[in-house]
Amino acid sequence: MKLKWKLLLVFVVVLVLCTASFAADRRIVVGFAQIGSESDWRVGSTNSVRQACADAGFELIFVDANQMQENQLSALRDFITRGVDYIGFSPVVMTGWDQIMMEIKDAGIPVIMLDRNIDMPNHTDYYATWIGSNFVEEGEKSALWLLDYLGIHGRWGEEINIVELQGTVGSSPAIDRKTGFENIIKDHPNLKITQSQTGDFTTELGKTVMESFLRRAQSDGVKIDVLYAHNDGMAIGAIQAIKEAGLVPGKDIIIIGVDAVKLAFEAILAGEMNVTVECSPLLGPQFVQAIKDIEAGETLDKITFSIEHVYDETLSKLMPHRYLSAEEHYPSRVY
Numbered sequence: 001m002k003l004k005w006k007l008l009l010v011f012v013v014v015l016v017l018c019t020a021s022f023a024a025d026r027r028i029v030v031g032f033a034q035i036g037s038e039s040d041w042r043v044g045s046t047n048s049v050r051q052a053c054a055d056a057g058f059e060l061i062f063v064d065a066n067q068m069q070e071n072q073l074s075a076l077r078d079f080i081t082r083g084v085d086y087i088g089f090s091p092v093v094m095t096g097w098d099q100i101m102m103e104i105k106d107a108g109i110p111v112i113m114l115d116r117n118i119d120m121p122n123h124t125d126y127y128a129t130w131i132g133s134n135f136v137e138e139g140e141k142s143a144l145w146l147l148d149y150l151g152i153h154g155r156w157g158e159e160i161n162i163v164e165l166q167g168t169v170g171s172s173p174a175i176d177r178k179t180g181f182e183n184i185i186k187d188h189p190n191l192k193i194t195q196s197q198t199g200d201f202t203t204e205l206g207k208t209v210m211e212s213f214l215r216r217a218q219s220d221g222v223k224i225d226v227l228y229a230h231n232d233g234m235a236i237g238a239i240q241a242i243k244e245a246g247l248v249p250g251k252d253i254i255i256i257g258v259d260a261v262k263l264a265f266e267a268i269l270a271g272e273m274n275v276t277v278e279c280s281p282l283l284g285p286q287f288v289q290a291i292k293d294i295e296a297g298e299t300l301d302k303i304t305f306s307i308e309h310v311y312d313e314t315l316s317k318l319m320p321h322r323y324l325s326a327e328e329h330y331p332s333r334v335y
């Protein structure tokens with residue numbers, strides 16, 4: 001073989017080895033635009049993402065948007081400017097992302113949606129996958145639990161007045177949890193939502209709005225039988241308001257929450273709350289795995305649901321195939 005071909009062969013081999021070495025040593029940079037720290041659930045979500053990225057050796061640029069869309073938008077634009085390898089993102093509300101998602105796509109940066117979702121034309125074209133919970137199912141589970149609970153307490157068919165603490169207005173969990181709950185109660189005209197207002201997923205506003213629900217119920221002479229709170233944080237705030245009004249939460253008013261945070265388990269064990277429908281924030285490992293799969297050249301499913309349960313201390317004793325014991329599972333809770 002002529003010398004020049006030998007030299008060319010050596011050059012190519014060296015180039016391939018250097019490329020392979022660079023690729024193996026390249027540290028993946030991830031930009032994550034988190035909603036905020038409005039609830040224990042959100043803190044659990046943040047901890048899960050941080051831990052999973054640290055375990056994977058990724059460089060994480062993390063932004064807490066304090067529940068403000070403009071902060072998330074500026075974080076996403078900064079990620080483009082910095083040329084991150086991947087973007088993770090849990091949108092505070094569903095709309096207002098069209099322009100930035102097109103800019104991210106033009107920049108060729110894969111997006112992994114976590115937890116909440118966006119609403120724009122052909123939205124699945126703008127992210128590699130969405131990982132989270134089925135919020136409609138969580139709303140349906142909440143209403144089905146209530147039907148089972150009323151049934152075993154001989155209150156089937158009784159006129160039941162429900163007040164609803166909605167999550168952040170315009171967010172996918174608030175929209176879908178309301179839809180799911182109403183999907184079930186629409187077939188039971190004795191179950192009525194008499195008052196419904198956002199508590200923005202916070203304990204403080206949940207208490208304030210529950211105080212207004214109680215005042216109005218007293219002035220209208222329309223008692224409250226059930227509280228359906230779109231997250232446990234608001235339910236905890238409402239429990240404080242109910243106790244300050246001289247009523248017994250969990251007995252005078254049935255308390256339904258969503259998330260399955262530790263404080264909800266503690267309230268259930270104290271008899272002040274009746275049920276919590278799990279919505280797992282522990283999505284960090286699935287988030288990292290999605291990045292690794294993309295690195296390996298795989299095409300991801302557009303939706304990855306997490307597995308979730310319903311915890312109480314009443315129906316779980318009678319229907320263990322459908323409901324789990326809060327007492328039994330409390331020690332293993334991590335958020």
Ligand code: GZL
Binds near residue numbers: 116258279
């Ligand atoms: C649900 C998540 C919600 C939680 C709230 O996936 O987006 O936001 O239910 C949190 O606790 O604030």
